Amino acid sequence: MNGRMKNVAFAAAGSLALISGHLPTAALAQEGEPIKVGVLEDQSGDFAAATMVKVHAIELAAEEINEAGGIAGRPIELVIYDTQSDNTRYQEFMRRVLQRDQVDVVFAGFSSASREAYRPIVNQFDGFAFYNNQYEGGVCDANMVVTGAVPEQQFSTLIPWMMEEFGPNVYTIAADYNFGQISAEWVRNIVAENGGTMAGEEFIPLGVSQFSQTIQNIQAAQPDFVVTLLVGTAQASYYEQAASANLGLPMASSVNVGQGYEHKRFTPPSLANMFVTTNYIEEVDTPASADFLERFRAKFPDEPYINQEAANSYIALNLYKQMVERAEGSTDREELRSVIAEGDVCFDGPSGNVCIDPKSQHMSHTIYLAKVEEDHSISFPTVWEDIKPYWLGDAGCDLTVSDPSEQYTPSSPPTAAN
Amino acid sequence: MEFLTSIFAAFYQFGDAFAFLVLSACGLAIIFGMMGVINLAHGEFIMCGAYVTVMATRAGIPLPLSILLGSLVAGIIGIALERLVIRHLYGRPLDTIVATWGVSLIATQGTLIVLGSTMQGVGTPLGSFVVGNLSFSTYRIVLIFAALAVLGGLYLLFNKTRFGILARATIQVPHMAEGLGVNTRHVYALTFGLGAALAGLTGGLYAPTMTMVPTMGATFIVEAFVTVVVGGADVFLGTAPAAVVLAVVKAGMTSWQGQLFGQIALLIAVVIVIRLLPRGISGFILKERA
Incomplete structure (x- = not known):
């Protein structure tokens, strides 16, 4: 991709917008003028069950921050749109928040398909977006911060543990789109590295409900x-x-329980003996988690379940607050990234201490192995502390040096030239 | 024994796919075949039946009665919808598509707002049984027999009852039927209600095996439309044989290459059938007969 040509073209087309909006934001940022946070999450459609809670978590974090005096003295203003589990809605609303609403930062996306739908638009308008969701990994893009867990955090822990416990023959069933395909590739590689065999692999189109x-x-x-x-x-x-x-x-699994709380929705024991690696679920029994849950339930007493994406969204807004305050109130992305580059943007939140890795702009996590019991209660056979999102950095993605804005996979890693 | 097991497994999978296609499609086929109305709210009648079934079961009503109740409620809503909306749009097929699509959006979003994004299910009854080294869900055998029972019941209804004769007369020559004293408006309302009730029955039957969400109806829609398109306008000469053909294709390919290829094969089969038989299987059979 020819970055310079692109920049020139957009600079010409959008120069008016740039002059009136983007450049002087930091200069015009007066005391009390709100910091605008765009929130694009699915509040209806197929994914709503898992994502409504993300919006609530951001609302909770915003309310707490505002009550404590805002970000560098400025209140947070949320600009929320319902993306309806629909990728085209993400594109439409991403354009709207970046162009019309002129937000400082966007929190967006559940499915990887939706993230890949909106990411080019964030790049096009040179915005700044947080993707607060676990996913298949590999996004090396300076315009993005990812707070969700990635395969080296979820699979490198889970699969060897499962193989040791139950045996080396593995069957994968995965949703047939980028998330499922790339995650299945990770599983395949880890199984092979640990001397196991794939008994089978099946990809299921989204929307299929019959599995006989x-x-x-x-x-x-x-x-x-x-x-x-x-x-x-x-x-x-x-x-x-x-x-x-x-x-x-x-x-x-890397997705069940921690996102869609299937163990609460289904009749026991249909989920018994499921093992999930997650960086947070409401069953996590720590003082920080209990405190988070209490505040969450006080604001949203009817919340069906507080999942890992809720924790990640909550953490993300607090991390953003820290970055802006360390950049002396600037919301300029490059200034915030130079704060990230210091390597110590950390937050001790509901899921334990987490830090943003400057190379990949992904987040370290405490990974909990959650086991669903016969009665659908949760136990934690083991916990892995402070697992770093190391794969992108090891593979050659270094956002402090260059910004390829690509998504890499184990079978198509960054080339040496990058 | 190994051989017998795989024979049984093949029949079970075929039956399972057949039941899903027949039950998904029959309500849609009745409304389309008898009235020429393309009901895009079909999936929402299925969802309605499923929700009523689960709520009734959780209130302590036995599952079979709950399923019938779900069907009944969907049927009553269907009649009401016919009175309020569909009635004014007869002879305007494109308008009915838009109207029923609107109803479907309202129903999905309304359910989301009123009942939330998800509801706990009731769990599949009857347990499992073992053949050879494979185990199977007993409830899915019930679904296969339910599909056959629905086809048999519809045959009796349309051929052996007074309502059936009046309905067929109304569909063939509406003005003549009206001239002979048939209350055709009444017949249309009941036929639409019957289609909706069948959709509700399908929802009730599949409710214990599925995730309860407002969008659950959408997972039936592709199979339902595909079966009706391949079958053509007649339930017995169209929907049933179409379900047989598609079930063989889908179960066979899924067993051989997995779900993805099962879906692809299903859609390719539809393209081929439509290319060769533009009026569907029933259109072909009726032409042969004439």
Whole structure:
């Protein structure tokens, strides 16, 4: 991609907007003028069950920060749009918040498809976005900060543990889009590295809700455990159907429980023996978590479940506050990034201490292994402290040096030239 | 034994796919075939039946009665919808598409606002059984027989009852039927209600096996429309044989290559059938007969 040509073209087309809006923001930032935070999350559609709580978490964080005097003396103003689980809505609203609403920062996105739909627009208008969601990893983009967990945090812990516990034959069923495909590639690689074999792999189109044949395929392949990377409420029907066919295999996942709280929604024991690596769920039993839950429930007493994305969204706004205050009230992205480059932007929140890695602009996490019991209560067989998002940095992504704005995968890593 | 197991497994999977296609499509097929109305709110009638079933079961009503209740409620809502909206749009197929689509959006979003983004299910009853080295869900056998029962019941209804004869007369020559004293408005309302009730029944039957969310109806829609398009306007000569053909294609490909190829094969089969038989399977059979 020819970055310079692009910049010239957009500079010409958008020079008016730039002059009136972007450049003097820092200079005009007077005491009391609000900092605008765009919030694009799904409040309806297929993903709403898992994402409504993210909006609430951001509202909670904003309220707390405003009550404590705002960010560098300026109140937070949230600009919230319902993206309806629809990728085109993300594009439409991303343009709107960046162009018309002139927000300082955007918190956006649940599915990886939606993130990849809006990311070019963030790049085009040179905005600053937080993606507060676990995902398949690999986004090396200076315009993005990712607070969710990535495969080296979720799979490098989970899969070897499962193989040791249950055996080396693994069957993966995954949602058929970028998240599922790339996550399945990670699982495949980690299984091979640890001397295991893939008993099978099946990709399920989004929206599929009938799994009889898949269940039978799994039985015929006789794996030791099943990795379920299913996404959306339709695919979640798998668990009920697998349980009623008495499949009886342990399950490993990076997305269930921690996002869609399936263990609360389904009748026990359909999710029994599922193991999930997550950086937060409401069952995490620490004083910081209890304190977070109490404040959350006080503001949103009817919240069905407070998941890892809620914690990540809450943490993200607090991290942003810290960055702006350390940049002496500036919301200019490059000044905030030079704060990140100092390498100690950390926050001790509901999920423990987390820090932003300057190379990848991803976040370190405490990873909890959550096990769903017969009665759908949660136990934590083990916890991995302070797991760094190391893969992008090791593979050659260094945002302090260059900004490729690409998404890399294990099979297509950054080239040496970058 | 290994061989017998795979034979049984193949039949089970075929039956399962067949049941899903028939039950998804029959309500849509009745409303389309009898009235020429393309009901885009079909999925929401399924969702309605499922929600009523789950709520009734959680209130302590036995599951079979809850399913019938879900069907009944969907049917009553269907009749009301026909009176309020559909009635004014007969003979304007494009307008009914837009109107029913609007109803579908309102129903999905209304359910989301009133009942929240998700609801706990009731769990699949009847447990499982083992054949050879494979285990199967018993409830899915019930679904297969339910699909056959629905087809049988509809056959009896349309061929052996007074309502069936009046309905067929109304559909064939509305003015003649009216001239002979048939209350055609009444027949249309009941037919639409019947289609909605069948959708509700499908929702009720599948409710224990699925995630309860306002958008759950959408997961039936592709299969429902595909089956009706392939089958054509007649439930018995169209929907049933179309479901047989598509179930064989889908179950076979899914077992061989996984869900993704099952879906692809299903859609390719539809393209081929429509290319060869533009009026669907029933159109082909009726032409042969004539």
